[in-house]
Each structure stands twice: as C-alpha cells, then as structure tokens.
Amino acid sequence: MKPAAFVYRAPASLPEALAQLREFGGDARVIAGGQTLVPAMSMRLARPAALIDLNGVAELAFLRAGADAIEIGAMTRQRTLERSAEIGRHARLFHLALPHVAHFQIRNRGTFGGSLCHNDPAAELPAVAAALSAEFVIAGASGDRTVGADGFFAGLLSTALEPDEILRAIRIPYLPGSCGFGFAEVARRHGDFALAGAAAVLRLGGDGTLDLARLVLFGVDDGPVRAHAAEAAMLGERPSDDLWSAAAAAAVAGISPVADLHASALYRREVAETLARRVLRQAAAELRDG
Amino acid sequence: MADGKVAVALTVNGERREALVEPRLLLSDFIRHVLRLTGTHVGCEHGVCGACTVLVDGAACRSCLLFAVQANGAEIVTVEGLAGPDGALAPLQQAFRDCHALQCGYCTPGFLISAHAFLRDTPDAAERSDAEIRSALSGNLCRCTGYQAIVKAVRQAAPAYREAGLEERR
Numbered sequence: 498m499k500p501a502a503f504v505y506r507a508p509a510s511l512p513e514a515l516a517q518l519r520e521f522g523g524d525a526r527v528i529a530g531g532q533t534l535v536p537a538m539s540m541r542l543a544r545p546a547a548l549i550d551l552n553g554v555a556e557l558a559f560l561r562a563g564a565d566a567i568e569i570g571a572m573t574r575q576r577t578l579e580r581s582a583e584i585g586r587h588a589r590l591f592h593l594a595l596p597h598v599a600h601f602q603i604r605n606r607g608t609f610g611g612s613l614c615h616n617d618p619a620a621e622l623p624a625v626a627a628a629l630s631a632e633f634v635i636a637g638a639s640g641d642r643t644v645g646a647d648g649f650f651a652g653l654l655s656t657a658l659e660p661d662e663i664l665r666a667i668r669i670p671y672l673p674g675s676c677g678f679g680f681a682e683v684a685r686r687h688g689d690f691a692l693a694g695a696a697a698v699l700r701l702g703g704d705g706t707l708d709l710a711r712l713v714l715f716g717v718d719d720g721p722v723r724a725h726a727a728e729a730a731m732l733g734e735r736p737s738d739d740l741w742s743a744a745a746a747a748a749v750a751g752i753s754p755v756a757d758l759h760a761s762a763l764y765r766r767e768v769a770e771t772l773a774r775r776v777l778r779q780a781a782a783e784l785r786d787g
Numbered sequence: 788m789a790d791g792k793v794a795v796a797l798t799v800n801g802e803r804r805e806a807l808v809e810p811r812l813l814l815s816d817f818i819r820h821v822l823r824l825t826g827t828h829v830g831c832e833h834g835v836c837g838a839c840t841v842l843v844d845g846a847a848c849r850s851c852l853l854f855a856v857q858a859n860g861a862e863i864v865t866v867e868g869l870a871g872p873d874g875a876l877a878p879l880q881q882a883f884r885d886c887h888a889l890q891c892g893y894c895t896p897g898f899l900i901s902a903h904a905f906l907r908d909t910p911d912a913a914e915r916s917d918a919e920i921r922s923a924l925s926g927n928l929c930r931c932t933g934y935q936a937i938v939k940a941v942r943q944a945a946p947a948y949r950e951a952g953l954e955e956r957r
Contacts, residue, residue, distance in 0.1 A: 498832045505793055505810035505856050528857075535852045536833035539813070548810070550857060576846070600926025602837065602901060605846035606853070687925050 500538035504547040511556055511636055514549050514663060519638065521547045523660045528552075529572060529611030532603050557610070557665065562587065566632070566668040571610025575622070576601065578609060588629055588669045590696060593680035594621045600688045610664045613649070616656050616720050619690035621682065623650055624715035627723050628696040629669045637662040650720040676700045676709065677783030679776030682716070683768050685759060691716040692760045693768040695748075697776040699736070701784055706733050712744060712777065717754040717769045724748035724773070736781045745773035795859045799824065800868035808855045815839040817855035818865060826866040826896050830928070837927035840897040841865050847904035866896035869903060878947035879903055879940070888940035890931035897927045902941045906948040913945035 504521075508514040518525055524546035528534055537543040551557055557572035560581055567587045569578070578584050579595040598604055598612075598621050612622040613633070626646050633649045635642050635658060649657045658664060682694030693716045702708035710731035712724040727747035734740050754765035792807040799822060806821050818827045818841065830836035832851045839850040842864035869877045876884065879902060889895045905923040906912050912920065920938050929937060 499813070499816075500811045502809065502811050504791075505854070507856075507859075531854075531857075532834060532849075532852050535813075535854070538811075539833055539851070548854075552857060596922075600837070601904075601923070602840055602847045602849055602926045603834065603852075606843075606848045687922065 498539050500535070501541060501544045503538075503545055505550065506547060507550045507553050509553055509555075511554055511663065511665065514551060514554055515636060515638060515661070517547075517549050518663065519661050525549055527663055529614070530574070530603075530607035532599070532607040532611070533615050533617070534611075551663070559666075560584070563668070566670045569609055569667045569669065571608065571613075571664040571666055573609050575604035575607045575609060575612070579604060587671055590625050590628060590678045590680060590698065593678055594625045594696065597621050597680075597682055597684070597688070597691070597694075603688075609667060613667065614656055614658060614664055616650055616654055617690065618653060618718060618720050619692070619694075619716040621680075621691065621694065621715070624694060624696050624713045624721040625680075626667060626669075627721040628698055628711050628713040629672075630711070632668040632670070633657070633664060634666040634668065635662050636665040641665060643668075646721075647723065653719040672698065672700065672709065674700050674709075675784070677780035679779030679781075679783075681772045681775050681779070683772065693717050693754070693765045693772060695769065695772040695776045697773075697780040699731075699777070699780040699784055701736070706735050707731050708733075710744075712748055712773060714748055714752060714769050714773060717749075717752045717765050722748075722752055724751065726751065727773075736784065738778070741774045741777035741781070744777060745770045748773045793856050793859075795856055797858050797860060798862045800864055806855075810854060810856050812855045813851050814841075814853040814855045814858050814863075815850040817858075818850060818863070821855075824865050824867050828893055828896050830893065830897075835928070836894070836897070837901060838894050838897040840900040840927065842868075842900060842904065845904075847901050864900075866899050869899060877903075879906065879944040882940040882944040883937070886936045886940035886943060888932060888936040894927060894929045894931075898924065898929065898937060901927050902937075902944070906941065906945055907952075909945075910949050910952050912948065913942060 506517045526545035527549045557570045559570040561568045584591050631646050633644045644657050677699045679697040682691035684691050696713045698711040700709035710728045714722045727744040749770045754762040756762040796805045828838040830838035834849045834852045841850045
C-alpha cells in the first residue's frame with residue numbers, strides 16, 4: 498500500500514506545468530486534489546514516472562461570474578463550490594449534487610476539474626456538468642481550445658484531453674429565466690459512488706409549456722448520459738406525471754448499464770428510470786413553488 | 788532522480804518542522820514515522836476510513852491521500868494539537884470521554900479532527916438534527932461504538948465551540 502517512486506514537480510504557473518508535462522512525454526500525470534489518484538498510486542494501479550502538482554498553480558483556482566457564464570477554474574475545490582453563494586444563484590444544481598460527493602474531508606481537497614478529468618461513470622460532477630451544458634477550456638502547447646460536455650466525456654474514464662493538455666476552466670452558461678433543478682442518486686452508503694443517479698433541469702415558457710428540458714443519467718453507462726431524445730420529447734409539453742414517466746422510460750432505453758458486485762444491470766436500469774422520474778418531478782415542483 | 792529527496796518545511800501543531808522526504812512518502816507516514824506524532828492513525832490507507840484525518844490549513848483532510856511534499860508550507864493540526872499546552876483535554880475530547888464515545892480508540896483521532904472541523908464551522912451545531920451530525924461524521928468509520936455515543940459527545944461539545952467562537956469575534 499505504498500506508491501512507487503516518482504519525480505515530483507510543483508509548477509507555479511500553467512505554462513510551466515504544460516512544459517513539464519511535455520518533458521516527460523506521456524509518463525507524467527498531473528495531480529489535482531489527488532483523492533482518486535493517490536489511492537490508485539498506493540494500490541499501484543497507477544505508477545506515473547512523475548507527478549506535476551497543480552496545487553500551487555494559483556491561476557487555476559478561481560470562481561468568476563462572467564458576462565454570459567459562470568467560470569470555474571479547474572483547481573477549484575469542491576468544498577468552495579458547495580459554499581459559494583454565486584454558485585447557488587446561477588448553478589444551484591451543484592448544491593443539490595455536492596452533498597452526495599464523498600465526504601466533506603474529501604471535498605475539502607477534491608477539485609471540480611479533477612473529478613471531470615477522471616470521468617468516473619458513477620461520479621456526480623460530470624453529470625452536473627453535462628446537465629448544465631458546461632464548456633471545457635483546455636490548455637495545450639498551441640493555446641486554448643473549448644469543448645462541449647458531449648465532446649469532453651469521451652468514454653469510460655477518458656476525456657477529450659490529450660496527454661500534453663491540462664483542463665484550465667469550466668464555463669457554465671447562465672440559464673436565463675427561472676429554472677427548476679432535480680438531483681437524486683442511489684448508493685450503498687452515503688458518500689459512496691452512485692449505483693445509479695439522475696439530474697434534471699426544467700424551465701417553463703410564457704405559454705406554460707416546457708421550453709428547456711435536460712435530463713442526465715449517471716452510474717449506468719461509460720459516463721454521464723444526456724437523454725437527448727427524452728429531452729426533445731418534453732419540449733413544448735405541459736408538465737405532468739405522464740410526461741415524466743414517458744421521458745424516464747425514453748431515457749433508459751438508450752443506456753447500457755454494467756453488472757457488478759453491487760447491482761445487476763437490470764437493477765441499475767430500473768433504479769435509473771425511477772430516479773429520472775423523481776428528478777423531473779423535483780425540478781417541476783421547483784417551477785411550481787418558485 | 789526518482790529517489791531524490793525533496794525538502795519540506797511546514798508547521799505542525801504550531802511548531803515549525805523541516806525534513807528531507809521522498810516524494811512518494813504519504814503525509815500520514817510523514818506525521819507518524821518522521822515526526823513521531825503517532826496520534827494520527829492509519830486504517831485503510833485509501834481514503835475510506837478517516838482515521839488519518841488531520842487539518843491542513845484549517846481544512847479536515849485525509850493525510851493518507853496527500854504526499855508529504857504537497858504539505859510544504861502548510862499548517863497542519865493533528866490530534867495532538869487539540870489538547871491544551873498543559874495536556875488538558877479539549878472540551879471535545881472531554882465530551883468523548885464523558886459519553887464513552889470510544890472503545891478501542893483506533894478511529895478516535897480521526898473522529899476528533901472531523902468533529903472539531905464540523906463544530907468550528909457550525910456554531911449552531913447543538914440545534915442541528917442527529918441526521919446532520921451523523922452526516923458530518925459519515926466520513927469516519929467506527930467499528931465498536933455504533934456511533935450513538937459519538938453523536939452524543941459531539942452534541943455535548945457544541946456549546947463550548949459556540950462560546951469560543953463568540954469570544955473570538957469579540
């Protein structure tokens with residue numbers, strides 16, 4: 498249970514970190530909060546030749562309300578998001594999801610960017626990013642590029658990041674008007690990764706029908722699954738329990754859950770459908786009350 | 788190069804400490820084996836049990852999920868830092884004793900640090916529900932007590948933290 502030896506670098510700036518990453522030609526890993534990487538190294542599941550520690554890169558830890566989006570530096574601690582009034586105003590879905598992310602001791606250290614780049618299929622924050630149509634600003638040798646959530650989450654534990662790139666920031670576009678949010682998951686114990694989970698965002702237009710509907714499932718496939726077909730079918734409709742049931746059924750039609758020690762694929766699918774219905778109801782209740 | 792040691796300088800329980808460490812040395816092992824502060828316990832060594840929880844710059848963290856080199860410049864508080872300079876038990880420690888909130892004691896240092904951080908950040912903890920206190924303690928595992936007595940102890944210590952907080956703001 499002790500990590501293998503590695504070279505340690507603590508860059509003070511992002512250009513320095515990118516240069517150090519290139520220097521090791523793919524054998525180095527960047528370390529953010531380290532709440533997944535350190536145990537993986539202790540169990541020797543990961544054996545990087547070098548660690549580039551981003552904790553001293555101050556330019557990556559920020560939270561800014563921009564003109565059209567809230568911008569979150571990749572090294573922003575999960576606990577900072579949890580306690581931010583700015584996030585509460587503009588992206589409240591975070592505040593529904595974060596209490597489910599491990600325990601506060603882990604969130605004190607764990608970063609938003611780290612969770613996204615790891616892309617564990619059962620993790621909450623990639624699902625939140627997908628539901629909020631986050632944009633990912635990626636820094637590389639030739640400058641920055643921006644990728645949408647659908648493009649960023651590339652598959653099981655993998656993202657659009659190239660080996661010599663570092664996630665700089667995440668932009669969460671503002672959702673104009675009054676939105677309702679829903680978030681729910683089922684885990685073996687509080688703080689565990691989800692067996693299945695769901696997140697929803699709904700908004701009503703002036704005519705009382707939905708003009709925005711987002712539904713994301715997680716823990717049931719390679720990464721967060723945006724239920725595009727279910728979303729499209731809800732647009733222009735009036736909120737109703739029948740609508741949520743139909744959307745939930747449509748959402749799980751497109752997933753391929755895995756079976757493991759904790760749950761069968763069938764169980765995960767059934768839980769996902771129930772949770773999808775539940776989060777849509779939650780979001781709709783917020784519309785009614787808010 | 789890979790086995791090259793790195794200099795770290797940090798403050799532990801108010802005392803300045805310096806050492807040369809291998810980058811792969813976990814903070815938990817640094818605290819126990821280099822600094823000889825064996826109050827911090829190591830249970831699972833992969834971030835699940837919470838026995839190794841310490842304060843890093845005021846924030847409760849798993850010391851087994853940090854490398855000692857990453858704590859360079861940081862201010863660390865371990866369970867040894869909770870008691871008064873004369874060794875008198877802090878109100879939280881006294882409450883654990885009064886309520887029998889420990890049996891074998893292996894998990895206790897981690898519970899004390901987590902509960903300390905929770906009470907410090909939650910001035911009205913005494914009025915919070917058991918569920919909220921349990922949620923704050925959910926990152927620490929105890930295999931002996933069944934948690935009832937630990938929740939009771941945290942509740943008992945809450946007024947002392949509120950008074951200390953008021954004192955500080957004065």
